Amino acid sequence: MESLLAGAHLHPAAFSPASLSRCHPPSVVVRGVHHVGGRAVRCAYTKDAILYALEHDEMFNSEEVVQWESGKTINTIAAAQGIQISRRCRPRYPSEGSGDDKAVPRHILEQIVWDKEVEVSQRKAKKPLMNVMESSENAPPVRDFIGALTAAYGRNGVPALIAEIKKASPGRGVLRENFNPVEIAQAYEANGAACISIFTDEKHFQGSFESLEMIRNSGVKCPLLCKEFIIDSWQIYYARSKGADAILLIAAVLPDLDLKYMLRVCKNLGMAALIEVQDERELDRVLKIDGVELIGINNLSLETFVVDTSNTRMLMEKRGDTIRDRGILVVGESGLITPDDVAYAHSAGVSAILVGESLIKAEDPGRAIAGLFGKELLH
Numbered sequence: 001m002e003s004l005l006a007g008a009h010l011h012p013a014a015f016s017p018a019s020l021s022r023c024h025p026p027s028v029v030v031r032g033v034h035h036v037g038g039r040a041v042r043c044a045y046t047k048d049a050i051l052y053a054l055e056h057d058e059m060f061n062s063e064e065v066v067q068w069e070s071g072k073t074i075n076t077i078a079a080a081q082g083i084q085i086s087r088r089c090r091p092r093y094p095s096e097g098s099g100d101d102k103a104v105p106r107h108i109l110e111q112i113v114w115d116k117e118v119e120v121s122q123r124k125a126k127k128p129l130m131n132v133m134e135s136s137e138n139a140p141p142v143r144d145f146i147g148a149l150t151a152a153y154g155r156n157g158v159p160a161l162i163a164e165i166k167k168a169s170p171g172r173g174v175l176r177e178n179f180n181p182v183e184i185a186q187a188y189e190a191n192g193a194a195c196i197s198i199f200t201d202e203k204h205f206q207g208s209f210e211s212l213e214m215i216r217n218s219g220v221k222c223p224l225l226c227k228e229f230i231i232d233s234w235q236i237y238y239a240r241s242k243g244a245d246a247i248l249l250i251a252a253v254l255p256d257l258d259l260k261y262m263l264r265v266c267k268n269l270g271m272a273a274l275i276e277v278q279d280e281r282e283l284d285r286v287l288k289i290d291g292v293e294l295i296g297i298n299n300l301s302l303e304t305f306v307v308d309t310s311n312t313r314m315l316m317e318k319r320g321d322t323i324r325d326r327g328i329l330v331v332g333e334s335g336l337i338t339p340d341d342v343a344y345a346h347s348a349g350v351s352a353i354l355v356g357e358s359l360i361k362a363e364d365p366g367r368a369i370a371g372l373f374g375k376e377l378l379h
């Protein structure tokens with residue numbers, strides 16, 4: 001499966017423009033047999049990998065293409081996995097079809113994803129994959145996100161804190177008027193946050209990649225999570241190029257093959273992936289994937305933006321044993337405000353928590369950390 005990422009073992013004749021024009025970002029679209037040293041190895045190629053290979057003339061000895069995975073559309077594949085988000089697949093290449101502009105999103109998450117498709121296609125047009133890959137190579141070195149969480153948990157005996165920087169959210173509007181992301185990050189770090197999560201989505205959360213980059217260049221040492229709605233591996237390279245050490249992958253948005261592929265992209269870049277689930281079905285999908293190290297259980301429904309803090313406990317009761325056996329670290333996410341909330345999440349079995357609103361809204365977000373835990377954190 002090495003070719004999954006490299007995209008470098010393909011024969012151009014196997015891929016007609018018509019097949020590439022299908023609407024499949026960036027899932028695996030084709031399976032093939034690749035002959036290595038006389039041995040046939042089954043491979044899966046992503047559309048990005050194919051396009052990358054086509055664009056860069058990196059064609060080697062692909063033999064036979066067995067079957068287009070894409071007899072089905074991405075939406076059919078996703079729906080069969082319980083995903084409620086449809087992809088509109090805005091045109092990226094001239095041969096690709098356009099989305100249906102009159103469609104109405106079913107809920108806020110679908111709206112966000114549709115907006116993200118437009119944003120990413122525009123960003124990609126300005127900075128193609130090759131350029132962003134190159135910038136990611138020149139980015140400041142990756143820091144160990146999971147290591148920082150584990151160390152902080154060991155040090156404090158309470159779940160490690162991923163403190164979040166977000167100016168606004170669709171459910172709550174603007175959370176803080178006087179908003180200086182670098183100052184907040186420094187205050188979080190000084191008060192014992194293990195890692196920092198930075199919203200980069202502009203349209204719905206008023207975040208930016210500039211804040212991520214500024215925080216990374218400000219001397220803050222905590223590993224940084226790029227909090228983005230990732231739908232395309234291009235965004236992972238982009239996040240890395242801006243100094244991110246980890247990214248978020250949302251199981252409600254991404255079909256299994258995208259999760260697997262993107263996890264692999266992350267690992268190749270040395271980054272961590274926080275894979276976020278909100279229900280049992282998503283958790284079971286994620287637990288089937290090899291190499292998962294970090295799962296976030298969200299108490300926030302991304303369809304309704306309603307919070308239920310018992311969600312983490314409920315899912316841990318059901319799947320905690322498997323999670324522990326696999327050595328996966330779980331992050332409890334959203335709606336945590338008081339030391340009792342933290343204790344509740346801890347007793348459910350999480351080793352880390354992701355907290356935004358209750359810190360951001362406080363007059364002094366740094367000092368609010370001691371209030372959240374009921375004690376000062378060591379760092």
Ligand SMILES: O=P(O)(O)OC[C@@H](O)[C@@H](O)c1c[nH]c2ccccc12
Pocket residue numbers: 164166276298300302333334335336354355356357358
């Ligand atoms: O601000 P809160 O309730 O402390 O939650 C933080 C974080 O969990 C939340 O921002 C979040 C986690 N995953 C998401 C996905 C989309 C939107 C928001 C989120």
